[in-house]
Amino acid sequence: MAKVCVFCGGAPLTKEHVLPRWLKVALDPSVRKFRYIRLSGGGFQRHDAPPLNDQVKVVCSGCNSGWMNQLEEGVRHFLPALIQGKPCVLDTRAQRALAAWALKTLLMFQYTHRPEVRAVIPAGDFAALHTRRQPTESMLGRLGFMNYPPDDSEPLVDTLCQGYGTTELGGVAWIGTLKIGCMVVQIIRAPDVADGYKLTPFEALPSLRPMWPPEGPIKWPLVAAIPPELMTALALPESLDLNTMPG
Numbered sequence: 001m002a003k004v005c006v007f008c009g010g011a012p013l014t015k016e017h018v019l020p021r022w023l024k025v026a027l028d029p030s031v032r033k034f035r036y037i038r039l040s041g042g043g044f045q046r047h048d049a050p051p052l053n054d055q056v057k058v059v060c061s062g063c064n065s066g067w068m069n070q071l072e073e074g075v076r077h078f079l080p081a082l083i084q085g086k087p088c089v090l091d092t093r094a095q096r097a098l099a100a101w102a103l104k105t106l107l108m109f110q111y112t113h114r115p116e117v118r119a120v121i122p123a124g125d126f127a128a129l130h131t132r133r134q135p136t137e138s139m140l141g142r143l144g145f146m147n148y149p150p151d152d153s154e155p156l157v158d159t160l161c162q163g164y165g166t167t168e169l170g171g172v173a174w175i176g177t178l179k180i181g182c183m184v185v186q187i188i189r190a191p192d193v194a195d196g197y198k199l200t201p202f203e204a205l206p207s208l209r210p211m212w213p214p215e216g217p218i219k220w221p222l223v224a225a226i227p228p229e230l231m232t233a234l235a236l237p238e239s240l241d242l243n244t245m246p247g
């Protein structure tokens with residue numbers, strides 16, 4: 001574990017719940033299992049445990065109770081509906097809040113694992129979130145829908161973060177995927193985009209919609225569900241096909 005705050009370099013460190021305990025209201029108590037798989041450089045990890053227990057001690061109290069708490073507050077009124085698949089509409093402001101919250105949560109999940117597995121997300125991406133409180137222009141976010149797991153045969157919470165080689169792509173790249181209940185959020189970190197260019201947004205699909213940068217409102221639940229067996233293919237695409245266009 002780090003000795004100083006991974007965001008601001010401050011101390012002392014405080015414990016942070018990776019998933020907030022207030023999410024309990026959104027989780028069906030009869031489906032309890034947590035699954036975490038990470039494949040990075042061929043590594044594979046899995047464990048089963050109650051979903052809201054994970055804590056990490058890598059952030060200072062100023063960050064924890066300040067801007068990180070504000071990111072929690074920004075999603076609190078709609079996140080339970082997303083997780084449960086209840087009807088709602090996400091406007092662009094909600095999509096911004098969700099993208100920032102998902103990025104923060106993916107960064108905290110990094111610290112539930114050993115250092116060699118954790119190296120996928122570079123320190124600069126932590127610093128950028130601390131400064132901006134939102135994803136950068138070198139990131140894309142999208143929101144997918146899955147049916148709520150019927151029982152413990154499917155994971156209630158599933159998160160994966162895959163790094164991509166630096167040579168072919170000319171920089172750091174990774175994809176973080178976080179599924180909780182019906183909600184699947186992905187943050188795709190492309191190699192740094194040159195000035196004057198921006199990433200081409202992903203195509204809107206019946207089960208997967210672009211969310212960062214936000215476009216139009218998203219009506220939830222989406223009209224189609226991603227089959228759970230496609231989770232691995234979604235989170236670990238064989239190649240990262242990202243294009244840029246003049247901004």
Ligand SMILES: [Zn+2]
Pocket residue numbers: 005006007008009010059060061062063064
């Ligand atoms: Zn801090």
